[in-house]
Amino acid sequence: MHLVVVIPVYNEAATLHELIKRVCAVPPPPIPKTDRRCSRTIILIDDGSTDGSTDMVRALGEQPGFDAQVHERNRGKGAALSTGLTRALELNADIAIVQDADLEYDPAEHDAVLRPILDGRADVVIGSRFIGQTHRVLYFWHSIANRAITLFSNMLTNLNLTDVECCFKAFHRDALAQITIKEPRFGVEPELVAKVSRLRLPVEAETSEESPPPKLRPARIYEVPVSYSGRTYDEGKKITWRDGVSALRCILKYNLFR
16 A cells, blocks of 8 residues: 655755654554555655755655655646645555644554555544644634634535645545645645535546446545644744635535536
8 A cells, every 4th residue: 555645845844854754663554454554655746845844855855765756837836736636646656644744733644544445434633732732832813713614614505514724635546536626725624624515536447438327425524633843933833814815715615506
């Protein structure tokens, strides 16, 4: 089973080496009912960095187990994720997990995020910073905005998530193959939630040309608690109030107009 870790990078020279060190320190998860572990490829997508991150990404891409993708100009996190997740499919990933490069999310929790998919219970896993794990105490109004965005998204998707803006997400290949990302910036998070809420996957994994079309079922979506070590703006946090407004737009766009 092939696991791909997708890491979008934009001006993260201060944290990238430490992040890679932490990712590599965590062994790939075991494959259930076997004595083997997943194989793993780490995809780094530099999104037009100007702080030296690009050279770091290219150098890492020369090492075994890594794959480097470079945007010549900054296109946004959604564009970087689109590049990375498309590349994951090209590399025949069975499972892909998104890991930010800024150390806000802990690579030591990959196993917990991936476990529902590895166990065959889930097709998509979305992390939550608000259901039981440790998180750094920061901005009150950010938390209020997140709750409002999550509530609005849940009303239109009919899901009962607690944190639609959480960047820690994992996808089984069958689900990932049906998702095309259109949002270039941070609106990608509510876009992904809207699209996975509508996913329909075949009950049987394979059909022949002679067999009838497979029955479809809703995607199985799980939410797991993750810790969160958020950054301040002085420490490099990039999301702003404009991205909150954009999130509301994306919730409407991808749930009502598609």
